Amino acid sequence: MLNESDTCGCSISRRALLAGAGASLAAATFAACGEQDPMASTTTMSATTVRPHSHQPGIATPPQRHLQLAAFDLQRDDLDALHDLLSGLSMSARELETQARAARLSLTLGLGPTLFESDGRDRLGLASRRPPRLAPLPGFPGDALEPRHSGGDLCIQACAEEQQVVFDAIRVITHEAAGIATPRWTLHGFLPGTPGTPRNLMGFKDGTNNIAPDDTPALNRHVWVGADDQQSWLHGGTYMIVRRIRTLLDVWDTTSIEEQEATIGRSKDTGAPLGGHREHDRPDLDATHDGAPVIASDAHIRLAAPATNNGVRILRRSYNYTADVDPATRQPDAGLIFISFQRDPAQFTRIQQRLARHDALRKHLLHTGSAIFACPPGGDAKHPVTGGLLFDAS
Numbered sequence: 001m002l003n004e005s006d007t008c009g010c011s012i013s014r015r016a017l018l019a020g021a022g023a024s025l026a027a028a029t030f031a032a033c034g035e036q037d038p039m040a041s042t043t044t045m046s047a048t049t050v051r052p053h054s055h056q057p058g059i060a061t062p063p064q065r066h067l068q069l070a071a072f073d074l075q076r077d078d079l080d081a082l083h084d085l086l087s088g089l090s091m092s093a094r095e096l097e098t099q100a101r102a103a104r105l106s107l108t109l110g111l112g113p114t115l116f117e118s119d120g121r122d123r124l125g126l127a128s129r130r131p132p133r134l135a136p137l138p139g140f141p142g143d144a145l146e147p148r149h150s151g152g153d154l155c156i157q158a159c160a161e162e163q164q165v166v167f168d169a170i171r172v173i174t175h176e177a178a179g180i181a182t183p184r185w186t187l188h189g190f191l192p193g194t195p196g197t198p199r200n201l202m203g204f205k206d207g208t209n210n211i212a213p214d215d216t217p218a219l220n221r222h223v224w225v226g227a228d229d230q231q232s233w234l235h236g237g238t239y240m241i242v243r244r245i246r247t248l249l250d251v252w253d254t255t256s257i258e259e260q261e262a263t264i265g266r267s268k269d270t271g272a273p274l275g276g277h278r279e280h281d282r283p284d285l286d287a288t289h290d291g292a293p294v295i296a297s298d299a300h301i302r303l304a305a306p307a308t309n310n311g312v313r314i315l316r317r318s319y320n321y322t323a324d325v326d327p328a329t330r331q332p333d334a335g336l337i338f339i340s341f342q343r344d345p346a347q348f349t350r351i352q353q354r355l356a357r358h359d360a361l362r363k364h365l366l367h368t369g370s371a372i373f374a375c376p377p378g379g380d381a382k383h384p385v386t387g388g389l390l391f392d393a394s
């Protein structure tokens with residue numbers, strides 16, 4: 001897959017693509033972003049790239065403005081081909097990140113449950129290496145999932161400050177994977193460029209009460225898979241959950257600000273919890289006014305809070321999206337690409353089970369896509385991201 005020449009005619013190597021006749025858009029973009037010759041050898045890592053060594057980037061690193069998320073399916077059950085693909089992608093990810101370091105490109109690889117077992121079949125001989133917690137999510141009340149927006153054997157999350165960079169990164173990787181894996185779905189996500197906590201399409205600050213990138217104790221406790229968490233190859237990795245959540249903006253836009261704020265449990269203007277003054281004030285879930293809770297019993301932040309979920313926390317790294325007009329409703333398909341990282345998918349499931357049943361926000365949402373991936377720990381120049389899984393297995 002990483003051969004410099006395209007021998008089978010069905011795959012284009014990254015280098016061939018970058019060097020291709022007509023100077024591809026990808027080459028131009030990466031040259032501009034990296035301010036260096038895209039053909040130059042990139043065996044050393046720049047200090048400004050966002051890839052740390054022990055964990056993959058794009059997880060606990062601060063969110064960039066753009067996301068291109070792409071899921072792929074294997075075209076055939078061939079462990080050797082998968083091995084080549086994953087080792088190659090791991091290496092290419094580092095090179096692309098270095099070339100587009102000015103745009104803070106990060107590439108995060110995830111492995112879906114169907115890679116290990118599909119329809120009860122040990123398709124690649126990897127079933128015994130499947131982390132037991134890597135299983136399709138249960139259904140939740142109100143789910144309207146569509147297969148074309150869900151699942152995937154593999155996923156690549158590309159994040160950068162520029163849309164063209166994330167698009168091109170996925171394009172390069174798609175070319176590299178050709179003949180081995182084929183795209184299943186892809187989605188562009190974005191965040192506003194204004195300083196401070198980004199606002200979602202519903203107009204609220206989203207991400208206020210989240211695990212901070214430098215909160216190592218919380219990351220170790222809630223996000224990174226530990227040495228004792230089964231399957232040692234995933235130690236230092238995490239589970240990624242993706243939900244494509246359409247927000248029914250027509251109704252939301254005609255809802256009063258007071259009702260919107262009661263639905264979330266926070267001020268739309270400042271992001272402060274109701275009853276508080278500043279964005280980062282601690283929500284007082286016990287406060288009452290005239291005998292009624294200040295933060296309603298069905299408010300989103302009450303039902304999602306660690307305090308009401310036995311201390312369970314997740315790391316959210318979501319992006320806004322807008323896609324097409326839904327042909328059935330003629331409403332825009334726009335909303336949130338909800339992404340969370342957690343040490344155990346049960347953390348997400350616990351919260352979502354409550355939200356799907358009781359959250360005041362639920363009538364404004366439609367979950368149309370769902371996927372889960374195991375993100376291995378970070379690699380380095382000598383060790384591909386998936387080395388622990390594939391080299392130890394062979």
Ligand code: HEM
Nearest residue numbers: 204205206207208209245264301304305306336338351352
């Ligand atoms: C389109 C769907 C959603 C929207 C618009 C949304 C919006 C928000 C907003 C505005 C906040 C308050 C600010 C903040 O602390 O970030 C928040 C908090 C939160 N949300 Fe969501 N959310 C959505 C879906 C979800 C889902 C699916 C989950 C998990 C299953 C979730 C989990 C959380 C958590 C854990 C918090 C922090 C609660 C706290 O401790 O204060 N959200 N969300």
